[in-house]
Amino acid sequence: MSGTPKADSRPLSPHLQVWRFHATMAASITHRFTGMGLYGGTLLIAAWLAALASGPDAYATVEAIAFSIPGQILLFLWAFAVLFHFANGIRHLLWDGPGLGFNPKVASHISIFNYAFALVGAVALMAAAVLS
């Protein structure tokens, strides 16, 4: 056998139009999405640290933006993204290392758990911040 196998014998790549919706597929997309969100989010952390290094005036400006309503919404989304990517990242390590969690039912349950963990965790962090 040489050359490329018949086109119809090849697996379809996980593309939105050919995959039925299920929790693990949603978690996979969310993992990539939150990863890209966190990529942008590092700009905000870098801005916070740069302002801290620049002095009290710059820091006050950044603080005012962070504690405004749009700032708080952004921080909530950031917390959700960190916690989801963190939990789902552990699942990826378990897939790649010991090879755990490949059973479709288990994978589905872990996916739903990861969403719940991120949501509850982000709400808890925001509540702790507001109450302090």
Next chain:
Amino acid sequence: MSDSKFVTPSKVTRGLGASKTGTSHHIRQRVSAIALLVLVPWFLFSIMKAALGGYADALTWVSSPVNVTLLVLTAGAAFYHMRLGMQAVIEDYIGKPGTRAALLILNTFFTAILFVVVVMSVLRIWTGG
């Protein structure tokens, strides 16, 4: 891999995959993930405490040698992990060779510059300058 019916003989011979450097990319992504497994919880809790206490508390946080060490380690692992992750996204979705190369270069520059900004800010606070 070599017994898969989806891999052509020439692919098996080359053993490189689509990006030509897939295996090392995969391992580096996982190693930085393991580092972040420890660093991210520390970062999340301590930056929250520092940010809620106002300017003075935040300055104190970045003035301890332990925190400065952990901050630089977190930044290093995170920006490295980020660069690899965005590289995979660009390679997946951008087909045009010129655009792809330009975005891959921008990805490297963006993460390198931001890493230096973070490290310089932290060191500037730590040394009190």
